[in-house]
Amino acid sequence: MYLSIEERFKKIIPEPIKKIIRPVRNLFIKKNETELSFWRSRFQIDQGKFKNSHYQQLMLAIAAESSDNFLKGKIIADFGCGPRGSLVWASSASLRIGIDVLADLYADEFSDNITSHGMIYVKSTEKVIPLPSNFVDIMFTINAIDHVNDFPQMCNEIIRVLKEGGEFIGSFNLEEPASPCEPQQLNEKIIKENLLNKLEVQSYRITKKGPESNPYAPFFEGNLSYQVGEEGFLWVRARKPSN
Template sequence: MFTPAGTARQSLHPKDNPFNWPDFRFGRNGAPRWGSLATATVVRKWGNPRAPLKLTRTYAFPKGATAVHRWTDSGFDGSPIERERLVPMLARSLDRLLPTLKAINADVFAKRAFEFAFWMKLRAQQRMSGIYEPCFTQLVDLALDDYRGKRVLDIGCGPLGTLEWADMTVERVGLDPLANLYQKLGTDSHKMTYVTAHSESIPYPDGHFDIVSCFNALDHVDDLDQTIAEIKRVVAKGGIFLLGVDTNHAATIAEPITIDWDIGKKFHPEMSIEVERHYERSSTNYIDVMNSKAFFDHADPRPRPGIIILKLRKVL
């Protein structure tokens, strides 16, 4: 039925359909109705399962009405379409399986796999481009000059160059357990050092960094208390820790830690709070949240997640 090599182009009858496509439920904005697959056009470079795939489906409906669905896909590795569809689906499936994954000690592996898929999707969309520097300055009441000559560590940095803006520093390090995999996403060209390590065991001596940050990552860690102990250890006396994290959300495969509003107390007595702000979670972009000035209404009893921003200074 198929050409064994080269490019195949076939018009298939439903009974010959190797993909076994089900009937299509039509009418999202109206009364649902069922249609049967009448024809399907398949274009694939055979012999390579990851080669570009183009599908054209034609559905037949009562009284001669038809609907055509076209889908062009270049495989999970390189297709924004596939990532848009599969990453949220993967997250929902893994979240439902979280208790089982924990029971068999597979939750951390699943979390890493999902996080890498998430960064592949985000990098393709380039949603975060250009927003990092304000997170390190405007969001936490710091200026670029505050970074001059300093050693800076960003925990849970991801692969998008969170510290590329910081040319005035003497050292800028991004720490992430997936940093070695991020090389596939182009981190080798970034103007910062990536270190593959867990936040529970930071491979630097006591007091090495003047400024340590952790934005949208503290709820991703494997051990919250050990991570906090390591942060307090590597920040120099008089140095600063910057934190931005979602609060009061249900545990998920990627964010297994639920953070409370009093997270700042866990850094006492070694650190004191200089800036603390609570926001409604109107966006996942912290700068958009800051500009919205939608401060969290603690008088509203509805259970819901929020965002806490902290600047702490090491005093002991």
């Protein structure tokens, strides 16, 4: 199995050694090249056609919904979508938008896959999501917002493009050490200060990670357990207030 540099670093090197060499390593690895390398490795693993069937179960679980009926006729988006077709399953939506800083590179590298997803892929910058204000009904993001360079700015952008009364549905990595691909080490305080305090929270679930083979298992099994400071996941559904 082909492993990217980042995957090799996580799997092979013991954690005490990682803590020592991580700051030095981060200085010499370029973020975008590392992320593209990761998707190239996934493309090989998926044998030339990205697998995306798992997104439906995961995104519905984060939203605490049993079907996609709540998306009917709505404009939906996925921030930090990657090239796998994360919104293919959401056929009841009127418009499906994938937002990613590498969207143009995905289009060049994985063109047959990208054009088969029934999604519009939009290239974001590290400062601006190039969509109108008050445009998106529902914004998803799955463990992607820690990839941004400026967390407060991109939180503001997510809120800006959401319609009044629109919903944010997201999964966050908690206390995962910063890396070239994920320069933000997030925790509950940072997420609340920059995003959730500006929204009306409807659902808030937090847990430590499950086994490597199924890291989200605690959510699906209803066995949530978390201590502040440990690595874990936060699942949130929140609404943008109406003025």
